[in-house]
Amino acid sequence: MIARSLLQLLVIIVLAPLLQGAMKLLRARLQGRPGSSALQPYRDLAKLCRKESILPDGVSPIAVAAPGIALGVALTFAGALPIAVPGIPPLGEIVALVLLLALSRFTLGLAALDSRSTFAGMAASREQTVASLVEPTLLLALLGAATLGRGTQLSSLLHLPFGLAGLLALGAFFLVILAETARVPIDNQETHYELTMIHEGLSLEFSGWQLAFVQAASYVRQLSFLLLAGLLLPGGTVWTVAAWAVVLAMAIAVVETLFAKMRLFEIPQLLASAFVLAAASIMLRLLGATL
Amino acid sequence: MTLRSFGVGATWAVSLVAAYLAFVAIEHGPATLASISAVLPALAFDVGVTPLAAPFLALLAILGAAVGAWCLRCDRPVDAALIAGFVATMLLVLVARSVFAFVLAWEMMSLVSAFLVAANHGRRSVRRATFVYLAVAQSGALCILVALLLLANHASGATFSDIAKSAASIPAGTRTAVFLLALIGFGSKAGLLPLHFWLPRAHPVAPPGASALLSGAMLKVALYGLCVIAFELAAPAPAAWGIVLVVLGTISAIGGVLYALVDHDLKRLLAYHSVENVGIITIGIGVALLARSSGAMALAALALIAALFHAINHGLFKSLLFMGAGIVAKTQGTVDLERLGGLWGRLKWTAPFFLIGCAAIVALPPLNGFVSEWLTFQGLIGGFALSDPTTRLVLLGATAGLALTGGLAAACFVKVFGVAFLGRSRRPEKSHSSETEQERFDGATFAQAVLAACCVVFGLVPALAVVSLARVAAATLGAPMIAGVTASPLASLPVLPIALIALPAAGALACLVLAARLGLRRVPTWTCGSPVTPAAQYTATAFSKPLRMIFAFILQPEHRRLVESGPSPWFPARIVYHIESHDVIDEGARWLGALALRAARRSRALQSGSLRLYLAYAVAALVLVVALARR
Structure with a gap:
């Protein structure tokens, strides 16, 4: 079992940059641009690892260690998914994972404020704002199985009856993914204008291998979130989950092409509607047994 | 022997007693220490320990030890002596087992703490805060007294064991009245919304050691009172009590963290976070009552464990944070976040301890706050299986509210630590000259080290506390060791924090090693070509602006x-x-206060100053009492 979960982790690590590249390529094609190769993220990571890393004067060890913590959190998240194995019991617990994700945001936010840069501070503020609004939705969207008394392990999501409640939860979770993986209309990964950055702004002062850590963490997180969405969809085998993840990744590329980035203060409305979807889904399940 | 060493010694002695009593209560169950009923049965003075008091006694022991060490160096000698008295009166409240003893101890606790709040009485705002505190404390004490008298009136005696014996037969109306009075009395002392308004005024103005005890211990003593009423004296509590507590707890949690988010006075911000955490503990108590009323004993035990553990944990990290804020105030002369910055390099001991406190209060794994908040979530989610649909919806709302609270608290403490301790100082350069000397390791630092170590140990090895708390919960809920308690989700607890933190810790270590091997070049921050100034850093006001809007x-x-x-x-x-x-509640409180003052002014007519009139009052009161008693 340990071997299989390690294998799962390894596959996610290896494929995460490819997914990022493929999404970027698809988005470019949809927008009528040739785009860069789907393998570009691997080259970027390799290049960053060879480059020197620099940090602002006088920063604390928190800023030195933050990229490692972010990557460690992302890897724990990826390893805890019940895909190749039925889930490692203590790790695959929904509430614990949601609280763990806060750890990486917390340290990256501190590192950003430590860097003394206005833009990084701004990004930290916005990331925390979006994250605090997303957290209730993220939790409720994943608690569908708990309402049926099946506990709060991620593996309990497998073989959950889908139906209307499942559809609503998926809708909510899709919006959560857009927020958590820094996608249009909530954020824009490819902006070159610091004032509009949320997630990218956090890593402005990182470079070299430190930046490679932060980016790898983002890629792994992204793939993990998509796989988690695959668990919410019907199927439940390794291949269906992976297929759903690819379908959702393509959907995100389409959404990024169709919509423009929202103004910062319109985002809460979008996240509020995501919360309403998640709450409606879980209320359907909660009352389904008694009504 | 100086006043200071007397105070510290007395505090430590009381802590030792508290630790011993906690041990006795957990190992040997309820025990009566003294029972004096010489004068009148109504004035019976019973002192004893119960398992329910044990976690609070243990918390008092740890905090007393830490604050005692703190007083070796910080705060005035007279404060050290008052703190010893404060700890002793809190101990007395926890061991009081009769109405008279409890009310007496409670009043003493309020009065001694009021002296601590009024420590800097030269400032008008401090006198004002003390007045508001005393007004709320006395109104609350009155409610508690009436609630306990209602219970004693129904029972055959005025000791808690008498009351508990006849608890099952209390009429529904009395039970509701007792609950509402206890909720007002204990809830106002604990800082539950909407009766929290005294707390953000009183806690910050006390000396740091006293603030630590006010937030860390006294609020928990108030919650202990609520637990005693709900689980013992007026048990079994109807489900409605649980719903009220869950709803109030959720409102307090969200309200507290929102006000903390926009506050930039470090101490007041911490006081608002106490409101938040008291809300979280209250949610746990509410879920336990709900589960108990529908017979789900395993769930009730889980929720009660969560509430008790969070009470201990909040006491630990909040005292730690208040001590850190005290050091900041002492060395920097201000606790205004907008004027701090870059303390990491200058407070080499306080800064890492403060970071541990921040991470614990935000419930980051693997610290103690994470474990108890996780358990509270498990209690709430476990309640989804309860049969009543209203209950389920309330618990769903509380789950969402608690998640929102967690997110907002994280935002708040990124702000606090990032702005105050990281980056560069926001004060003019010339004021730095006196601070070049490094912080030394002394009593104050030792106190923080103890508390920080407790936060880490209770996080990594939660079984240390949870095993005892499970026994407390089983004894309190009136069930022999409940089998369900040892089943999920508590079963995964011993490994969970370590499993979660293993890879992030490895990643952090890898980064530090890589940085040492490969070297990190240090360069000035890129500020688009303009000169690098501390003013370019993001401020606390700016950081909290999106959430404020x-x-x-x-x-x-x-x-x-x-x-x-x-x-x-x-x-x-x-x-x-x-x-x-x-604070919207403040307006209402001000209105109430004005009303009370006006009523007091009217009743001044009774006070003529004439001795004969007073004697007439006394005679009239005596006649009235005799008439009532003969009826």
């Missing part, structure tokens, strides 16, 4: 911008930006 409908922020025009309208000489958030 999103929650403007609650916070009602008020902006004032003052522009002093310079030679040209486009280049003002100076811009002053001031933002203030009004």
